[in-house]
Amino acid sequence: MPINPNMKTIVIDDMMTMRKIITKMLKTIGFTNLSEADDGATAWPMIQQAQESGEPYEFIVSDWNMPKMSGLDLLIKIRETEGIKDTPFLMVTAEAEQSNVVKVVQAGVSNFVVKPFKPDTLKEKIAKIFP
């Protein structure tokens, strides 16, 4: 499934800085239909509402380390929920230890990118999700 520029995408990070950086990088890649949320806890009702409205998010880009609901907890909720459980999910993390990689892979992440990263790295990670 190649990248569709109109793909409904949500970028989730508690840091405005990182949301801004990722959003800019995604726009450079060609994404046009972008939303933002400042925590997994903020994103979850947005994701549910989008599903109920018949226009679900088609791609989720989420930070891991957030104060209210972590990216891992959000991923687990999504993978347990019928109708959205197959949504492509890219985890953004500052923690690259093997034990963390195992955790997100077991939870069903589509791919992950370790901060700091350059735009080309993000593009490669996304290309692997939508080959």
Place this chain on the structure above:
Amino acid sequence: MNDFNKRYLEFCKPFIDAIKEVYSTMMSVELKPEKPMIKEGKTSYGDYSSIMGINGSYEGPAGNKKFKGSLVLSWPEGVYLKSASAMLMEDFPEFTDEIADVGMEVCNITMGNAKKMLSELGYLIEMSIPTSISGKGHEIKAQDGVVTITTPLVSEIGTFYIELTYEDYEE
């Protein structure tokens, strides 16, 4: 050098390597660390500081220990603005809410990368959430009796500072 001082230095190095990597990758800025110094007093070197507490456990040649400490990054205003402009790829001539969490994110990424390097040396850190303090001459007080090591980081956009404290104790 006693064993504790060796561990202190071993603990500090990955943070220096990590902040260099963050600046190089996300801002295309190369940092040159100067000689570390022991911080005197509480007054911050910068106008904006981001802080993360550190808690963890050590399993290595020195036995099993618990440790605690802190990571502080402190920027003079001009260096902070240039860092934010480079990271966000747009010009920020003055401090605004839009760049208020740049320092915290740099601190967070630095901690995450240092955490990986330290885990390979036996130091297992529990990740926390960063906070920030701003204002000229703001004070950051370490625990009584704990030494703070400050390393100036020199670059083409100016000099800022990384401060680390480390203390370990038997379980």
